[in-house]
Amino acid sequence: MDFTVSPSGAGRINQLGGLYINGKPLPKETREEIIDLARLGIRPCDISRRLKVTHGCISKLLSKYKKTGSINPGGGSIGRPRVITPRVEETIGQYRREQPGIFSWELRDRLLRENECSRENLPSLSSISRLIKHKIIAADSTACLMSSHDTAQSQNRALILEDNVQSRSDLNGKDLTNDNGRNASLSNKEHFMAHRKRRQRAKYTMHQLNQLEQEFEKNPYPNAWDREGLEQTLGIHETRIQVRDTLEITNTISARVTLENVLLCFD
């Protein structure tokens, strides 16, 4: 292995003198050129030397092209099959525009209910949260800045903000920059985050909490049927009734059947 250029991630030089980034696919143009040259009848070893891409890579690309007809990396999916497709992403954005304080679990329920997703490709709560955090809120805050300031100035700031969000995820928590302009735009985002609409936490009556406590005494681990029964009698959505082993609800006695909204206020 050649580690002479850079420890990880950055460009490296292969045995032919070609530049590559470990783990990342070759540029689209290079892939296209490989296929074009092969179509012209040029031998893989010659393509390899000409483009300074190793013969192993040429061999892989050409055999994949013969099998699938595709020159794109990924075979349609990288890692686990993608559940947050552009369509799902757009739908979630739409739901949030219609109902700004909507919780992730509600988004998930609605995707299922409205047949946007099936049980097989329904995104997890963590995926939905991540999407909202990294993409939708960034887009919302950009739009917020765009509408509230002078257009030319705010466009600059929005671009910087977008760049900043990207750099932040790219650098994975490393120090961003000393540039004052960039930090100013970040504080705008933080300001937006702090003041964005947040839906009121659901409030439950003592009666509801006491009933739950009693139910728990009878049955510490309510199944779906039990929870549906509680939904009927208490008027609390079944998905909000969960098993919690050690937590306590304020003003009640060691309740272990709890409401996610009571304990986990934000998503």
Add this chain to the structure above:
DNA sequence: CCCGTAACGGTTGAG
């Protein structure tokens, strides 16, 4: 010399 491929260290997106 050519080429297919296993092994490797890496990236990416989902859970």
Add this chain to the structure above:
DNA sequence: CACTCAACCGTTACG
């Protein structure tokens, strides 16, 4: 938010 997992990336080295 840090971690694991699975599928993929291109290079290297072997046969």
